[in-house]
Amino acid sequence: MDRRQLADFLRARRAALRPEDVGLTAGPRRRTPGLRREEVAALSGISADDYSRIEQQRGHTPSEQVLASIARGMHLTLDERDHLLRLAGHAVRGRVERSDHVNSGLMRVLDRLHDTPAQVVNTLGETLIQTRLAVALLGDETSFSGPSRSRVYRWFTDPDARRATPPRATNIIPVRSSPDCPTRSLSTVPVRGRVRWPRCCRGRAQSSEPSGTTTPSPVPTVSPSAFCTLSSA
Amino acid sequence: MIEVYGQTLLDPDQSQALLIFTASPGTESYEKMQLLSVIGAQRL
Numbered sequence: 092m093d094r095r096q097l098a099d100f101l102r103a104r105r106a107a108l109r110p111e112d113v114g115l116t117a118g119p120r121r122r123t124p125g126l127r128r129e130e131v132a133a134l135s136g137i138s139a140d141d142y143s144r145i146e147q148q149r150g151h152t153p154s155e156q157v158l159a160s161i162a163r164g165m166h167l168t169l170d171e172r173d174h175l176l177r178l179a180g181h182a183v184r185g186r187v188e189r190s191d192h193v194n195s196g197l198m199r200v201l202d203r204l205h206d207t208p209a210q211v212v213n214t215l216g217e218t219l220i221q222t223r224l225a226v227a228l229l230g231d232e233t234s235f236s237g238p239s240r241s242r243v244y245r246w247f248t249d250p251d252a253r254r255a256t257p258p259r260a261t262n263i264i265p266v267r268s269s270p271d272c273p274t275r276s277l278s279t280v281p282v283r284g285r286v287r288w289p290r291c292c293r294g295r296a297q298s299s300e301p302s303g304t305t306t307p308s309p310v311p312t313v314s315p316s317a318f319c320t321l322s323s324a
Numbered sequence: 325m326i327e328v329y330g331q332t333l334l335d336p337d338q339s340q341a342l343l344i345f346t347a348s349p350g351t352e353s354y355e356k357m358q359l360l361s362v363i364g365a366q367r368l
Contacts, residue, residue: 225345
């Protein structure tokens, strides 16, 4: 149990609540924003002493039931409730179904797609199995380990993965970079928001279609969210 | 550049998705894909 974080979390949530959020009237003489400890305790159906002990990092580990009551009383979201339980060291049942087993029916479908790039991914974006052509097109995505197994994780952490799957074509401006440009590894830059161009790239951005303007790359690459545009050398 | 259409088929029971990439027949991308299916993953 992480007493300090548990206490910090409860205090922060309590401070963020306005009385009217939980059906109380604000009333006069409220010195601090947020609810009082006694109010949270009353809403949660536990004693003010019991609640205070948790915020003051004293006493036993609060039970799952007590924390669930507090979560309800404070109108926490499901994610916040799970976070609360985890901080107290309780096991939280996963809400996302997860299986890495590809069932036989889907395997047979995949077997019939031998002339097509196709692959099975789980909810975490981990590639479980690929056809031969998917390997040729995207590279072997099943050989990663740890968090890198997820293509989402790779996209945010691995510049190669991001280069291979640039943002959607409708949102990008291809950049023709010069050889001495430090950002030449970036073939695309988002249009939305403020884009600060590196000096060497200014004036080189084009608003045309990305074809032919991407940085040459030895491997075929695929576009991310829609998996729609592939660029290769 | 190869342009492909990405079709996602969901298997809700297993929480898995089958991604299928296809190129429109008659396009340059389609021909590149044909070539790729012959040469496979080997580097040229």
